[in-house]
Amino acid sequence: MISVSWRxxxxxxxxxxxxxxxRAASLNQVRVRGYWVLVFGLSAALAVLVGTALAGFAGGDxxxxxxxxxxxxxxxxxxxxxxxxxxxxxx
Numbered sequence: 001m002i003s004v005s006w007r008x009x010x011x012x013x014x015x016x017x018x019x020x021x022x023r024a025a026s027l028n029q030v031r032v033r034g035y036w037v038l039v040f041g042l043s044a045a046l047a048v049l050v051g052t053a054l055a056g057f058a059g060g061d062x063x064x065x066x067x068x069x070x071x072x073x074x075x076x077x078x079x080x081x082x083x084x085x086x087x088x089x090x091x
Contacts, residue, residue: 015039 006012017025018035026032058064 006016014025014030015035017028017030018032018039022032025035054064
């Protein structure tokens with residue numbers, strides 16, 4: 001469903017263009033800051049939703065998220081950390 005929306009809609013192509021090359025997207029009249037705000041806001045909203053669900057299912061256990069710590073750090077390292085192109089991992 002996400003693949004179809006990214007390839008089949010103008011908004012999906014703009015999201016993809018902003019993520020791949022923001023400079024090229026801005027030259028093609030895409031409001032890069034607006035899409036960044038929308039993407040980060042949507043990401044934060046989904047994180048709150050999942051965190052609330054995890055807290056509800058765990059019964060308020062403060063250590064309920066501990067098993068997910070390593071996976072989240074590994075995702076950052078594998079996906080590439082840094083704003084400069086030479087600092088990102090090429091996987």
